[in-house]
Amino acid sequence: MRLKIKSTEDFWAGLIFFGIGLYAIYLAWDYPMGSALRMGPGYFPTSLGAILSAFGLAIIALSFRLELENPAHVPWAFRPWLVLCGTLVVYGLMMRFELGFVPSLMTLIIGCSLAHRDVHLLETALLSVFLTAACVGVFIYGLGLPFRLFWWSY
């Protein structure tokens, strides 16, 4: 009989945990270990890394033989996953380079609306205008957050 991966999710989870555990040990390699009496900065992270990779190995091992009831498979939501995270990074960059509160927010709102499977252009445009206006009112004028409105302001 051939060994088969019974639970792919567990297999990948285990692999990720194992990898992160090893990586933590690798990173903590440079920190002084100290002794049990005087724990150095490397003591706790290295132990945790070891424990995590051990858990990872155990999860991988069990994924080969454990037959779990397989719940309905939900497809990977690639579009919202990539679009939302990407939009937030763009928003962060725009705030970083101080392009202004208004353009950054409008980009954020329009960008993340694209994550939904049906995009209504007019609706999104209206939403971005009204929501941005409301946020400017509440956060800039109401709460006095010190952000510039546009890149040419101040």
Added chain:
Amino acid sequence: MEALLYNLTYGFSVALTLENIFYCFSGVFLGTLIGVLPGVGSLATVAMLLPLTFALPPVSAIIMLAGIYYGSEYGGSTTSILVNLPGEGSSVVTCIEGHPMARQGRAGHALAIAAIGSFFAGCVCTLVVAIFGPLLASVALQFGAPEYFSLMVMALTCASVVGGGSVLKSLAMVTLGLLVGIVGTDVNSGIWRFAFDLWTLADGISVAVVAMGVFGLTEIIKNLGDDEIPPTLLQKKITGLMPRWKDLKQAFAPILRGTAIGACFGPLPGLGGTASSFASYMVEKKVAKDPSRFGNGAIEGVAGPESANNACSQTTFIPMLTLGIPNSGTMALMLSALTIHGIAPGPQVMTSHPDLFWGLIASMWIGNAMLLILNLPLVGVWVRLLKVPYRLLFPVIITMMGIGIYSLNSDPADVFLMAFFGFTGYVVVKCRCSLPPMILGLVLGPLMEENLRRALLISRGDPTVFFTRPISLGFMIATAVLLLMFLAPVYRRARKVAPAEEEG
């Protein structure tokens, strides 16, 4: 008794200032507002609204956060009853009986009984917290570093074992959280650990950023990936909000039983509202004269679990306030909020910040009364909110998160980190790992290292210290028993029936 009365009066004097009433109200209101949205649980709600409280004084902040927490629990039940879309595990039970009631045109009765049950449970459990909190704190004051370390080991293990889902993966997630908690400057040596030479990481990763990423963002990605079920409102007009005498009589005993169950389950790690509301439902079904009514809108099945859930969400504060050890993801967020305000959590909080402890307890009672007023007459507002399509709602939520996270430190790196945790959080969810244990680990990471270090220093490097001191040994034995339970086949089969705890 006299001291209790004195302290409660003092608490009310703190909670009843105009300022704190306002923050309590805003918390309850905003919590209900976000909690009503389908598919948003209380943990996600607290995570999203956390930054709002950072600018407030500590007492007001914690009062508002607590309000957000039980407000969102409450909003979740409204959604379950009206549109059958539970936002979290604990509301699933409310759906079972509450939704059939709505289908029969009795939505008003279900909502009213849920509100009254929750209010009663809230009042009773506020007293429970006021009585048992100080007791537990006086015990905890005698804990040394070894006891604390063992207690944390037990709490984390318990949260993983009882929480549902794969135990091994939950334990791994706890460990991962502890590792993320290490990121930043080591307090003892000044060395930057896991900081990749980035200034932003030198201060450590804020729990708020991680929580918004893995609960806020990941939650939205998950919702967008699922097939959207358009909310179907059954009743245009909700009537019968004044409870009938018959209903009250029928619901009285279930409310009492539910309150007792919830009060006992609340302080235990891992057993959140889900476990207590399921337990209460099972009990009601067992004691009912005619169990066949269950599933077709039995009012006991709304009254019991709703009271249990609300009772649980009050008593769950006990370990966080008195031991400084959170027992759920939401409490981990509360604890991080305290830390941000410079309050060192632990048993000394009650004596060093009595205004915080007693003010919070008094505000819980006020908040519960507000919920009762807010929800019954205003239910029409929430209903209208449920009609807004998700494609318009989620950009609003993300915008709030985007502004909130940036206003923490005016640091764009926080936005990037949130995106990163949302990104990886979705991978983790796809691997069927649960996220709340990770947040627990993240919050407890630095505390655990510190106590391990101190314990080993006291014992001159001898690790048996955890097994020779009686209290610490007790915690260790409890941990071992928990792990054995997980290995025992009978218990494992029983766990499969129990639902996975999502709310943490």
